Amino acid sequence: SKQYLVIGAGRFGSSVATTLYELGHDVTVVDINPSRVQEISKSVAHALQADATSEAALSSLGVREFDVIVVAIGHDLQSSIMTCILLIEMGARFVVARAHTEMHGKVLSKIGVNRVVFPEKDMGQKLAHSLSAFNIVDLIELSSSSNVVEVTAPAEMVGRSLQELNLRARFGINVIALRSKDGKTNISPGGEDIIKEGDLIIAVGDNKALKKMGWV
Amino acid sequence: SKQYLVIGAGRFGSSVATTLYELGHDVTVVDINPSRVQEISKSVAHALQADATSEAALSSLGVREFDVIVVAIGHDLQSSIMTCILLIEMGARFVVARAHTEMHGKVLSKIGVNRVVFPEKDMGQKLAHSLSAFNIVDLIELSSSSNVVEVTAPAEMVGRSLQELNLRARFGINVIALRSKDGKTNISPGGEDIIKEGDLIIAVGDNKALKKMGWV
Numbered sequence: 001s002k003q004y005l006v007i008g009a010g011r012f013g014s015s016v017a018t019t020l021y022e023l024g025h026d027v028t029v030v031d032i033n034p035s036r037v038q039e040i041s042k043s044v045a046h047a048l049q050a051d052a053t054s055e056a057a058l059s060s061l062g063v064r065e066f067d068v069i070v071v072a073i074g075h076d077l078q079s080s081i082m083t084c085i086l087l088i089e090m091g092a093r094f095v096v097a098r099a100h101t102e103m104h105g106k107v108l109s110k111i112g113v114n115r116v117v118f119p120e121k122d123m124g125q126k127l128a129h130s131l132s133a134f135n136i137v138d139l140i141e142l143s144s145s146s147n148v149v150e151v152t153a154p155a156e157m158v159g160r161s162l163q164e165l166n167l168r169a170r171f172g173i174n175v176i177a178l179r180s181k182d183g184k185t186n187i188s189p190g191g192e193d194i195i196k197e198g199d200l201i202i203a204v205g206d207n208k209a210l211k212k213m214g215w216v
Numbered sequence: 217s218k219q220y221l222v223i224g225a226g227r228f229g230s231s232v233a234t235t236l237y238e239l240g241h242d243v244t245v246v247d248i249n250p251s252r253v254q255e256i257s258k259s260v261a262h263a264l265q266a267d268a269t270s271e272a273a274l275s276s277l278g279v280r281e282f283d284v285i286v287v288a289i290g291h292d293l294q295s296s297i298m299t300c301i302l303l304i305e306m307g308a309r310f311v312v313a314r315a316h317t318e319m320h321g322k323v324l325s326k327i328g329v330n331r332v333v334f335p336e337k338d339m340g341q342k343l344a345h346s347l348s349a350f351n352i353v354d355l356i357e358l359s360s361s362s363n364v365v366e367v368t369a370p371a372e373m374v375g376r377s378l379q380e381l382n383l384r385a386r387f388g389i390n391v392i393a394l395r396s397k398d399g400k401t402n403i404s405p406g407g408e409d410i411i412k413e414g415d416l417i418i419a420v421g422d423n424k425a426l427k428k429m430g431w432v
């Protein structure tokens with residue numbers, strides 16, 4: 001399991017942090033606002049109050065120890081950019097930052113942020129697609145209540161082909177990738193691909209279906 | 217094509233509106249702020265300045281004419297709730313509202329909003345899952361650049377089974393549902409299901425893959 005740092009415990013940051021923690025990872029959250037630190041401390045391993053634009057505060061955190069750092073500071077563009085610059089200068093391995101506008105996103109990419117996300121813009125697009133496509137009620141259900149999961153292949157699936165297992169028809173689960181023990185990833189595997197022991201199954205499905213499988 | 221009304225042209229509302237418009241729908245956007253109306257008018261059919269909490273303004277819009285109304289007002293909880301109450305009283309057919317907090321969401325559901333969305337919370341969960349699952353770079357690519365599309369079955373696919381077509385292995389496209397001409401929806405179809413003439417194929421895929429198919 002990996003070590004994650006989330007800076008900024010607004011709705012987006014809190015959601016990233018608590019979900020990662022529920023997935024079994026070691027999550028540290030930093031926020032400048034003590035009441036937000038208090039709130040998030042109920043849902044993650046470590047919550048600390050600090051100003052992420054302070055080089056001293058960041059260096060004491062041990063920025064290089066984390067596999068991924070998520071900068072979820074929202075409206076304060078300057079703080080967001082400054083925090084990212086500091087993290088990158090301190091040797092952060094992988095930085096994901098949430099951007100407020102296209103311009104903000106461009107600046108973040110230019111300073112070396114590895115991945116920029118636009119939560120409101122992306123969800124707006126997803127909602128529009130689901131409202132546009134078929135029976136509105138069905139597809140809104142599907143697109144906002146589905147998840148991507150990664151599970152070790154259960155014993156009863158090992159040695160069987162995806163076609164044989166027919167997870168889609170039987171459980172409404174879509175296998176989008178298989179990753180073997182030696183780390184090779186097979187994206188969009190075909191029906192004839194066989195599940196091997198130690199394979200990680202990466203699947204998309206409705207939350208209810210995933211719960212039934214015990215996969216979420 | 218359907219008629220959509222989007223109230224509130226922040227980042228979320230603008231994204232919903234412009235995406236729906238790009239998908240070929242008739243989109244009207246309302247915002248109380250004239251500069252936001254100006255900005256969004258470049259990207260949609262109709263943009264109007266109005267206060268959505270005003271019964272007079274809403275009634276002149278012809279609330280019942282719209283297939284779907286999206287209330288994308290952000291921080292102002294009172295305006296969001298009041299707007300939804302007015303819309304429902306005026307006979308709006310399907311209302312989707314974005315909620316700011318869990319409590320806000322509960323209130324909206326109770327007053328009869330058909331679908332409540334939590335953009336920051338949902339994107340936070342999606343990002344967490346993609347950061348947690350396999351090779352970070354692959355899956356972040358996949359989850360934020362994929363889309364749900366709905367297309368009429370092309371002639372060359374009619375009469376063939378999904379297994380035969382093997383869209384996943386050949387193109388990286390996942391068929392998540394089929395809807396026949398008579399309106400029956402088959403969610404998570406099996407490999408032996410045959411594509412019929414006039415079927416609508418609802419699929420998920422990477423944007424590059426979808427572009428190659430000419431499906432987006």
Ligand SMILES: Nc1ncnc2c1ncn2[C@@H]1O[C@H](COP(=O)(O)OP(=O)(O)OP(=O)(O)O)[C@@H](O)[C@H]1O
Pocket residue numbers: 007008009010011012013030031032033036050051052053072073074075076079336
């Ligand atoms: N310099 C900083 N150091 C640490 N945390 C910060 C700093 N600046 C802002 N934050 C925190 O980042 C969090 C998110 O920022 P903000 O509230 O501006 O965004 P938001 O748009 O409301 O977030 P969301 O949309 O995720 O709810 C806040 O909890 C805030 O206290």
Ligand SMILES: Nc1ncnc2c1ncn2[C@@H]1O[C@H](COP(=O)(O)OP(=O)(O)OP(=O)(O)O)[C@@H](O)[C@H]1O
Pocket residue numbers: 120223224225226227228229246247248249252266267268269288289290291292295
């Ligand atoms: N009563 C109202 N009538 C019409 N539009 C309104 C009303 N109140 C707010 N709005 C508009 O709703 C839009 C979105 O609201 P707001 O800016 O509070 O949310 P936001 O959190 O910044 O949005 P986003 O996260 O989508 O960027 C704004 O453009 C604002 O002008």
